[in-house]
Amino acid sequence: MDFYILNCSDLNESTLNSLSMELKKEMNVNFKIFNYKFDFSFAFNQIRMQYNADLLLKKLREIFDKRFICIFPHDIYVENMNFIFGLAELNGRGGIVSIFRLKDKNFHERLLKEMKHEIGHIFGLKHCENKCVMNFSNSLYDVDRKPDYFCSHCLNELRNRIGQISLIE
Numbered sequence: 001m002d003f004y005i006l007n008c009s010d011l012n013e014s015t016l017n018s019l020s021m022e023l024k025k026e027m028n029v030n031f032k033i034f035n036y037k038f039d040f041s042f043a044f045n046q047i048r049m050q051y052n053a054d055l056l057l058k059k060l061r062e063i064f065d066k067r068f069i070c071i072f073p074h075d076i077y078v079e080n081m082n083f084i085f086g087l088a089e090l091n092g093r094g095g096i097v098s099i100f101r102l103k104d105k106n107f108h109e110r111l112l113k114e115m116k117h118e119i120g121h122i123f124g125l126k127h128c129e130n131k132c133v134m135n136f137s138n139s140l141y142d143v144d145r146k147p148d149y150f151c152s153h154c155l156n157e158l159r160n161r162i163g164q165i166s167l168i169e
């Protein structure tokens, strides 16, 4: 199964390559890196000075028809939240992760965790209370505290789901 990492940020190729290698370790998925430019100005909220993640995700789904996780350079939000690190459709096709708040300390590790987390949602995982990358994170403290791996329960579910989809496609 192909899965696209849509890079809209200025992250360099070696960073993206190493992220995709690390993701591959746990998932039997063929990650492909795409430097992706699209006009996202429509999703900017002038009052909040942030981008609406629901609108971005909806737009990306319209213009890109494969499975994807978008790496977004700016701060994102959804209604009733001050900000979010990422958003994905549960059992859907796409997700988005913002690198804006993940810099600079532990950046690579934080981004890997948030990418895994959103990809987990795309493959049907919900938030998890075990020691697991599917812990909900509301702050950088939460991001740093959670592990960068799936608990055995989530990893099983993830692999089953990917296996099922691979059979169909």
Ligand SMILES: [Zn+2]
Pocket: 117, 121, 127, 136
């Ligand atoms: Zn989540």
Ligand SMILES: [Zn+2]
Pocket: 128, 129, 130, 131, 132, 133, 134, 150, 151, 152, 153, 154, 155
């Ligand atoms: Zn878990």
